[in-house]
Amino acid sequence: MDTSLELLLVLTAILAIIHIVQAQDQKGFISLDCGLPSNESPYKESSSGLWFSSDENFTQGGKTGRVRETPERFAEQLNTLRYFPEGKRNCYNLNVEKGRRYLVRATFVYGNYDGLGMKPVFDIHLGPNLWATIDLQKVNGTVKDMLHIAASSSMQICLVKTGVTEPLISSLELRPMRNESYITESGSLDRYFRYYLSESSSQIRYSSDIYDRLWDPLFLKEWTQLSTANNVGNNNSYRPPEMALKTAATPTNSSAPLTIRWTSENPDERYYCYAHFSETEDLQANETREFNVTWNGIRFFGPFVPRRGIINTIFRTSPATCIEGICRFELIRTDRSTRPPLLNAFEVYTVIQFPQSETDESDVGAMKSIAATYALSRINWKGDPCVPRQFGWDGLNCSNTDMSMPPRITTLNLSSSGLAGTIADAVQNLTQLETLDLSNNSLTGGVPDFLGNMKSLLVINLSRNNLNGSIPQALQREGLQLFVEGNPRLCFSDSCKKPHKKKIIVPIVASVASAAIVIAVLVLLLVLKKGKPAILQGLHLLPRTSSMNATFAEKNSRRFTYSEVIKMTNNFQRVLGEGGFGMVYHGSVKGSKQVAVKVLSQSSTQGYKEFKAEVDLLLRVHHTNLVSLVGYCYEGDQLALVYEFLPNGDLKQHLSGKGGTSVINWSTRLQIALEAASGLEYLHIGCTPPMVHRDVKTANILLDADLKAKLADFGLSRSFQGGVESHDTAVAGTLGYLDPEYHSSGRLGEKSDVYSFGIVLLEMITNQPVINQTSESSHITQWVGFKLNRGDIVEIMDPNLHKDYDFNSAWRALELAMLCANPSSSKRPSMSQVIHEIKECLACAKSVIGKNLELEPQEIMSSDTSMVPMAR
Helix, strand or coil, X not given: CCHHHHHHHHHHHHHHHHHHHXXXXXXXXXXXXXXXXXXXXXXXXXXXXXXXXXXXXXXXXXXXXXXXXXXXCCCHHHCEEEECCCCCEEEEEEECCXXXXXXXXXXXXXXXXXXXXXXXXXXXXXXXXXXXXXXXXXXXXEEEEEEEECCCCEEEEEEEECCCCCCEECEEEEEECCCCCCCCCCCEEEEEEEEEECCCCCCECCCCCCCCCCEEEECCCCEEEEECCCCCECCCCCCXXXXXXXXXXXXXXXXXXXXXXXXXXXXXXXXXXXXXXXXXXXXXXXXXXXXXXXXXXXXXXXEECCCECECEEEEEXXXXXXXXXXXXXXXXXXXXXXXXXXXXXXXXXXXXXXXXCCCCHHHHHHHHHHHHHCCCCCCCCCCCCCCXXXXXXXXXXXXXXXXXCCCEEEEEECCCCXXXXXXXHHHHHXXXXXXXXXXXXXXXXXXXXXXXXXXXXXXXXXXCCCCEEEECHHHCCCCCEEECCCCXXXXXXXXXXXXXXXXXXXXXXXXXXXXXXXXXXXXXXXXXXXXXXXXXXXXXXHXXXXXXXXHHCCCCCEEECHHHXXXXXXXXXXXXXXXXXXXXXXXXXXXXXXXXXXXXXXXXXXXXXXXXXXXXXXXXXXXXXXCCEEEEEEECCEEEEEEECCCCCEHHHHHXXXXXXXXXXXXXXXXXXXXXXXHHHHHHHHCCCCEEXXXXXXXXXXXCCXXXXXXXXXXXXXXXXXXXXXXXXXXXXXXXXXXXXHHHHCEECHHHHHHHHHHHXXXXXXXXXXXXXXXXXXXXXXXXXHHHHCCCHHHXXXXXHCCCCCHHHHHHHHHHHHHHCCCCHHHCCCHHHHHHHHHHHHHHHHHCCCCXXXXXXXXXXXXXXXXXXXXX
C-alpha cells in the first residue's frame, strides 16, 4: 500500500478515536447548530470543545439562513439559523430520559439574516406550555435556559408564531443533570442570572463546567478581588466549576456587608438562590471569617464559616419573593469575625410552572407510528397532538378537561387521507379511542381482530375501502356503530362461504354428549349425598391426615404438645394477629425465648390448606430473611406452628406509625427492601423446586429487634417446577398487590412476586395506601404515575421523611418500583436484578451528607463529608 495512503488511514483512525472520546465525555449532551447543512455536521466548537450537529433530523420543515450582523461574544454555532415561515407551531423532538433533570438552553440571534431588518417577536413553548416570549426587537441575540425534569421520553421545544414576523432559532442544547440538585417544591427553574465573582471578562462553560452551565463574570466597584492558585474541591451535587471557585469577592470596607441586589419586574416572582463558597486565603490562627446569610434583611443561614479549598453550597428549599420588587441578598459579618465575608459564585432562578400535562405518552407514540406507517405529513401535525387546543392536530379529538391529567385521544378521523395498505397495528394502542373513521381510502386486507378488543370504541367507519374477509364477531356487538359499505369483498362472520352439512352435525353430537355427561354427574352426586355420607366424610379426612403425617414424618423441628402450647402462650393471653387460618399469639419457650404461635381454627377449611403449605415450605427452607420455624403441635385436631418472635412487628405498622412505632428513615427502608428481596430471591432460585410466595405485602414483612426484615406467612406459597410458569386456577393473593397478569391468566411465576414487591417498594417510598377509593387514581401505581407526569419527586416521597433522603437514590428506587410493577411480566426484572439495583440505591443513600435540620428551610451542601454546619 502507498505510504501516504497508509498515513492518511492512520490519521483518520486517530481522529475517529478522538471523536469517540469527546462524544463519551459529552454523554447525553444534545448540541444542535440550527440551520447547519448536514454535510458540515458534526464539528468541534473551538472554544468549548463541544461537538455540534445539524438539526435536520430533529424538526420538520423550516428554512435555513446565515447571519449578516454578529453580537458580542459570538460563537461558531450562531453563524446559521433555522426560521419557520410556514405553520403557527413548529417543534423540535428530542429523545430524553423520563424523570431526569435537564438543562435546556435555546439561543436566538437574528443577525439581519434576511436583510429586511425586521427583528421577530414570537413565543417558545416546552411541549404544550409557554416557556417564554422571545423579543429580538430589544436585543440582537438572547439565550433562554432552564432546569426541567422530563415528563416523558420525548421533549418538544416549539416555536410559535404570534404576529407577522417569523420565529427563528440559532442553537438548541440539552445537558443531563443530577436529580438531587436544584430541587423545587414545584415547577421548573428559569435562569435569572448565574455569576462567578471575578474581574475577568471571560464566560465560563464546558469543559470547566461539566454540565455546560454558562457563568458570567460579575464584579462591583465596592468589592476587592480574592483568588487562589490552589486546587478547590467542587464535588457536591451542584459541581460549580473549579475555575469559578478560585476567585471570590469581599467588601473593600471590611465592616460592610457584601450585597447583591436587583429589581424584580414582577413583584410576585418567586426565586431560588444558590450561593457557592470556598475560602481562598490561608487565615492565621487568630483570624476568623464568619458571617450570616440574609434575604431582604432576614437571616436564613448562619453564622457560617467557609472552608479552605472546599466547596460549600447554601440554598433555600422553598422559593422566596422580594419586598415591593426589591431583592437583596447579603452576607453580614458577625461580631466575632475578624475578616469580611466572601462569595465565589451565585445563581438565581425564577420558578416557572408548566400546568398543562402532555398528551398520554402511549397515545403520542401510537400517532407517530400511524403517521410513519402511512407517510402522513400534515402541516399542523407537530408538537403535542392535543394541547394547547388551538394547535391540536387535524383529525383528532381529545379528552383534556383537567390540565393536571394527560389528555387522551378519543377520536381519530383519517377519512379521505389517501391511506393504503392494511389497518395499522398502532391503532390498538389508542386505548381510549371512541370514534375511528378510516373511510374513503384504499385500505386492503382484513379487519383486524384487535378492533373488537377495543372496548372504548363506539363508532367505526371503514366504508369505501378495499377490505376483504369476514368481520370479527367481536365487532358485531350491541352499542357499536359499524359502517362497512363500499367494501364488496367484506362479509359478516361465516357468510363468505356456504356451510357444509358435516360441520352442523359435530356441534349437535357434542352437545348431546355434553348433556349426557352433565346428567350422569348430577345423578352420581345425588346418590352419594343421600346414601353414602360416610364415603364423603372419608374423602374429606383422608388427604388431611395422610398428608400431615407425611409432612412431619422426617422432622427436624421440635414437637410440642397442646398443653405446652397453652402454657407457652399463657392460655392464649396476648394476640399478635389474625388470618384466614386462625389466630397468632405471643408466647415464650422455657420462659425466655419469645415465640409467635399460629393456631389453626377448627372452622377454617382454607386455613388448613394454608397451614399445610406453610409447613411443607418451612421444614425444607432456611434463610436469614425468612421467618424460621421453632416447632409445631400436631395433636388430634389441634394444629399449631411455633415461629421465632420478631418484636418490631411488621413493616406496614412502621410506615403508618400505628401502635406507637417509629418512622424508619430512608436508608433503613432501603435496607429492609434489600433484605425482603433477598428472601424472595432465595425462594425463586435457592429452593428446589422454586417457590412463589404469592402474598408479598408490607404486613408480611416482619422486623426483628435490629429492624432486620424477614418474610412471613407462606400459606399461599406454591412451587413452579424448573422455573416454568404453572397454571393456578385458584388465583390467590391480596387485592392491590396481586399481579394483574396472573389474576387474568392464572399463569403463576416468580414475576408475580416481583410485581407485589414493586407495590411494597412504592408503599415504602410514598407511604400512600395501595388502594384509595376516595381518589380518582385509586391504585398506588396510578397515583405515582400521575405525580411522575409533573416531574416532582418531593410530592411523591413520604412526607414523614421530611426530605431527609438522597434524591438520586430516591429516583432510582422509584424507577425500580415502577419497573417491578409493570403490567407486563416480561418487562419486570428478576429478583436478582432488583437486589443489584437496591444495593446501588443504598450506596447512594449512605454517601449523602445529612442535612442540618435546625436550619430548615435552607440547606448546605459540601464536598467535605466531615463538615458539619454550625448553628447558634
